[in-house]
Amino acid sequence: MADSAPALQLKDEGNSLFASGEYYSAWLKYGQAISHDDQNAILYANRAAALIHLEMFPEAKSDAQKATELDPTYAKGWGRLAAACKGLREYEKSAEYYKKAIASMPTRKQDLTAAILKQKEQWEVAMKTAQDHAAKVSAETREMRSNWPPDRAKAMKDELQARLPESASSSAWVLLRASEFWDRGIFTLTQFRQQPTIRGIGVFVCQDVVACLTNAILVDDRVFNIRTPQLADKWPLQVAMEERVTGAWSDDVPAQQVKREALIRQQQGGWDSVRRSIDTTIRVRIMRGLTHYNAALELLEWGRTGPWKDVPREDKGEIFELHWMRGLRRLRLEALRVASSCKITDLTPQSPIAPLEALYEEAQSIIREMPEIGQAAFPGGHQDYGDVRGFLSAFGVYPKAYALADVGFYHENMACRNMENNSAAALNHFSESQGAWYQAAMLFPRDDEQHIWYLHLALHGLKMCVGTRFRVALRIMEQLRQDVPEARKIWEYSFDTKDAGRGRVMRQLIEKDLQFERKMKKDIRGRKFTPDSVIPPKYFPN
Numbered sequence: 001m002a003d004s005a006p007a008l009q010l011k012d013e014g015n016s017l018f019a020s021g022e023y024y025s026a027w028l029k030y031g032q033a034i035s036h037d038d039q040n041a042i043l044y045a046n047r048a049a050a051l052i053h054l055e056m057f058p059e060a061k062s063d064a065q066k067a068t069e070l071d072p073t074y075a076k077g078w079g080r081l082a083a084a085c086k087g088l089r090e091y092e093k094s095a096e097y098y099k100k101a102i103a104s105m106p107t108r109k110q111d112l113t114a115a116i117l118k119q120k121e122q123w124e125v126a127m128k129t130a131q132d133h134a135a136k137v138s139a140e141t142r143e144m145r146s147n148w149p150p151d152r153a154k155a156m157k158d159e160l161q162a163r164l165p166e167s168a169s170s171s172a173w174v175l176l177r178a179s180e181f182w183d184r185g186i187f188t189l190t191q192f193r194q195q196p197t198i199r200g201i202g203v204f205v206c207q208d209v210v211a212c213l214t215n216a217i218l219v220d221d222r223v224f225n226i227r228t229p230q231l232a233d234k235w236p237l238q239v240a241m242e243e244r245v246t247g248a249w250s251d252d253v254p255a256q257q258v259k260r261e262a263l264i265r266q267q268q269g270g271w272d273s274v275r276r277s278i279d280t281t282i283r284v285r286i287m288r289g290l291t292h293y294n295a296a297l298e299l300l301e302w303g304r305t306g307p308w309k310d311v312p313r314e315d316k317g318e319i320f321e322l323h324w325m326r327g328l329r330r331l332r333l334e335a336l337r338v339a340s341s342c343k344i345t346d347l348t349p350q351s352p353i354a355p356l357e358a359l360y361e362e363a364q365s366i367i368r369e370m371p372e373i374g375q376a377a378f379p380g381g382h383q384d385y386g387d388v389r390g391f392l393s394a395f396g397v398y399p400k401a402y403a404l405a406d407v408g409f410y411h412e413n414m415a416c417r418n419m420e421n422n423s424a425a426a427l428n429h430f431s432e433s434q435g436a437w438y439q440a441a442m443l444f445p446r447d448d449e450q451h452i453w454y455l456h457l458a459l460h461g462l463k464m465c466v467g468t469r470f471r472v473a474l475r476i477m478e479q480l481r482q483d484v485p486e487a488r489k490i491w492e493y494s495f496d497t498k499d500a501g502r503g504r505v506m507r508q509l510i511e512k513d514l515q516f517e518r519k520m521k522k523d524i525r526g527r528k529f530t531p532d533s534v535i536p537p538k539y540f541p542n
Contacts, residue, residue, distance in 0.1 A: 004036070004037050004040075006033075006036045007033040007034075007036040007037035007040060007043065008033075010029050010030070010032045010033035010036065011029070011030065011033045011042070011043060011046065013029045014026045014027075014028075014029030014030045014033060014046060014047075014050075015046070017029060018046070018049065018050060023050045023053040023054050024050075024054060026046075026050045027047055027050040027051060027054065030043055030046050030047035030050060031047060034047065039070060040070070041066075041067040041068070041070035041071035041074045041077055042067070042074070042076075044063045044064070044066045044067035044070065044077070045063070045064060045067040045074065045076050045077045045080045047063045048060045048061075048063035048064040048067065048077075048080040048081070048084060049080055049083075051063060051084075052080065052083050052084055052087060055087065057084050057087035057088045058084075058088065060080065060083070060084040060087070061081065061084035061085060061088065063080070064077060064078075064080035064081035064083075064084050065081060067080065067081075068081055072104075073104050074104065075101050075102075075104035075105045075119075076101070077101075078097050078098070078100040078101035078104055079097075079098070079101040079119075079123060081097045081101075082094045082095075082096075082097035082098040082100075082101055082123075082126065082127075082130070083126075085097060086126070086130055089133075089137075091130045091131075091133040091134035091137060092130075092134040092138075094126075094130040094134075095127050095130035095131045095134055098123050098124075098126055098127035098130060099127055101123050102120060102123050102124065102127070105119075105120055147492060147493045148493060149175055149222070149490050149491055149493070149494065150175055150176075150178075150179040150182075150223060152172075152489065152490050152492075153172040153175040153176050153179065153490055154176065154179070156172050156489065156490070157172075157176060160172055160173065164389075168389060168392075169393060169445050169446075170445055170447055171393070171444070171445040171447050171448035171449075171451075171490060171491075172447070172490055173389040173390035173393065174219060174220050174390040174393045174394045174398070174445075175220060175222070175223065175390075175490065176389075176390060177219050177220075177389070177390035177391065177394065178216045178217070178219040178220040178222075178223040178390075178394075179216070179223055181212045181213070181215040181216035181219065182212070182213065182216035182223045182224075184212045185208075185209050185210075185211075185212030185213040185215075185216065186213075188208065188209050188212065189209045189234050189235070189238055190234075207241075207242060207245065209238050209242065210238070210239060210242050210280060210283045210284060210287065211279070211280075211283060213287065214283040214286050214287060217286075217287075217331065218286070218324055218327030218328060218331070218394075219327065219390070219394045220394060220398070221331060221334070222494070239284055239287075242280055242284075243280060243281075243284065246276040246277045246279070246280040247265075247273075247276075247277040248276075248277050248278075248280035248281040248284065249261070249277070249281045251284070251285060251288060251292060254295075255295040255298045255299050255302075258278070258281060258299060259299065259302050259306070262274050262277070262278050263307060265277070271311075271315040271316065275315070275316060275317045276317075278299070278303070278316075278317065278319075279317045279318075279319045281299070282296050282299050282300060282319055283319070285299075286328060286331070289335065290332065290335035290336070290339065293328065293331065293332040293335065294332075296328060297325070297328055297329065297332065300319070300320060300324065300325050300328065301325070303316060303317075303319070303320035304320050304322070304325065308320070322378065322379075322395075323378075323391070323394075323395035326366075326370075326395045326399045327394070327395060327399070329362070329366060329399060330366075330398060330399040330402050330403075332362065333359070333362050333363060333366065333399075333402055333403060333406055334402060334406075336355065336358055336359040336362060336406075337359055337406050337409055339355055340355040340356050340358075340359050340409075340413075356410055356413055356414070359406055359409070359410055360406075360407065360410040362403075362406075363403040363404070363406040363407045363410070364403070364407065366399055366400060366402075366403040367400055367403050367404065367407070370396075370399060370400040370403075373396055373397045373400055373443065374392050374393075374396045374397060375388075375392055375396065376396075377392075377395075377396035377397075377400075378395075378396060393445060397443055397444070397445075398444070400443060401440050401443035401444045401450070402440070402450075404436050404437075404439045404440035404443065405436070405437060405440035405450070405454055407432075407433075407436040408432075408433040408434070408435075408436035408437040408440060408454070408457065408461075409433070410433075411429040411430070411432040411433035411436060412429070412430070412433040412461075414429045415427075415428075415429035415430045415433065415464070427464065427465075427466060430461065430464035430465060431464075431465050433461055434457075434458055434461030434462060434464070434465055435458075437454045437455075437457040437458040437461055438454070438455070438458035438476070440454045441453075441454035441455040441457075441458055441479075446483045446486055446487070447483070447486035447487045447489065447490060447491075448487060448490075448491065449487055449490075449491035449494065449506065451483060451487065452480065452483060452484060452487045452491075452506065452510065453506065455476055455479055455480050455483075456480070456506075456509055456510060456513060458476055459473060459476045459477065459480070459513060460540065462476075462535070462540070463535075463537070463540035467534055468534065468535050469531070469532055469533065469534055469535065470520060470524065470529055470530070470531050470532070470533050470535055471531040471532060473520065473535060474517065474520060474521070474531065477513060477514070477516070477517035477520070478517075480510060480513055480514065480517075481514055481517065484510055484514075488507075492507070512541065516540075516541055
């Protein structure tokens with residue numbers, strides 16, 4: 001039962017703290033009040049207000065939603081919800097909730113106090129601002145969707161074809177190869193149907209969706225678009241169906257057991273009884289993400305070097321080919337980098353570095369195992385792989401390029417950890433990171449967004465490298481200036497980011513780089529410096 005007296009006392013204390021700007025203490029008081037009365041909408045709305053000032057918008061949204069559930073007529077509850085959504089940049093929802101807040105206000109003239117009228121005016125302004133933002137974001141999203149990299153690559157295909165072999169290394173070929181698999185898989189997934197029959201719910205579905213989509217992300221996972229509605233709605237059913245039809249092993253079956261049972265199936269029923277089941281098992285684990293990558297890699301390595309080592313590809317299946325192993329190792333490498341980023345919160349020498357070390361070791365392993373790139377990276381040649389446009393880059397260049405980039409990521413973070421206690425080690429790590437990023441940039445195709453991005457990082461990494469000369473920075477800037485127009489033809493907009501994507505952010509950053517180049521050249525022309533001058537420590541822009 002609610003104990004309202006202590007709750008009201010704590011609420012008043014929270015209000016006083018809130019009015020004094022002590023939002024964290026107010027949040028604590030409102031929480032204590034809720035522990036005495038968890039059915040009071042005002043308490044949740046007040047705590048949401050404190051959270052908004054603390055910029056903890058997801059938590060504020062949750063409290064504000066609770067307030068409106070408890071009392072849909074409580075105007076301030078809707079107002080808090082609108083403000084929280086605005087903080088989360090959910091502008092359409094914010095405008096909708098401001099409208100509900102205004103509609104929940106008193107309508108009789110005798111109830112309209114000066115404070116209520118002022119609040120109403122503020123909410124009307126906030127609603128209009130949210131509506132304007134929503135319209136802007138919607139327009140940017142439409143622009144982004146009409147300029148997605150795969151669509152631009154498709155539009156360039158005839159031009160690229162006409163410029164072969166000069167255009168053979170273009171990132172557009174990689175994207176086209178990935179898109180072909182992706183589009184085929186998504187189209188097939190749309191054919192999934194469920195319909196009632198006299199025996200229950202019947203399913204009409206095409207197979208090989210799992211194969212197409214895994215092929216796509218192993219070529220280039222940037223083609224993956226989580227907003228594709230079929231993935232959320234039909235993917236789990238599709239996977240369950242393909243696992244059942246092929247006799248695949250479920251995710252909870254250890255890799256060792258899969259290997260043992262696969263051998264038994266093959267011996268008893270031949271290759272037709274096991275080829276598709278092992279293929280589907282591996283592919284589904286790839287699509288499950290980082291927690292299943294190790295098991296998938298173990299199975300791939302077993303198929304390549306274990307009892308089936310000398311079995312022809314047409315018998316055991318294409319999944320065991322070297323390029324699929326490389327594609328999955330690249331995916332795991334990127335997943336390890338993301339995991340490392342999430343765990344790096346305390347940049348001190350005493351911080352746990354296991355995720356970083358795992359990332360570094362895997363990156364170095366890929367670099368050691370791919371001493372060559374392109375055609376030379378495939379022992380025995382690549383003639384068996386058919387159309388090689390995009391193939392050589394995807395599996396003979398990109399894995400090593402991403403590995404070098406992650407070596408740069410490792411050294412940058414290690415430098416930050418050592419800055420306070422070991423400046424010499426920190427400077428050495430900064431130098432290593434700058435060099436790794438530059439090597440990565442030069443491996444990616446010149447028209448790939450990653451080429452541009454790592455040139456940008458390599459340029460700004462120079463500011464932490466002692467004794468850098470102007471000519472070194474100018475060489476990177478010249479490369480940027482020459483290659484940005486080509487990269488923009490394809491990668492001006494990217495998939496998974498809001499507000500028109502990473503492309504817009506990259507444009508802003510690269511424009512600053514090019515402005516910096518103009519400044520350097522002007523200072524050299526004005527004889528403040530020469531190309532062989534050492535760049536002063538504070539010369540780089542922030």
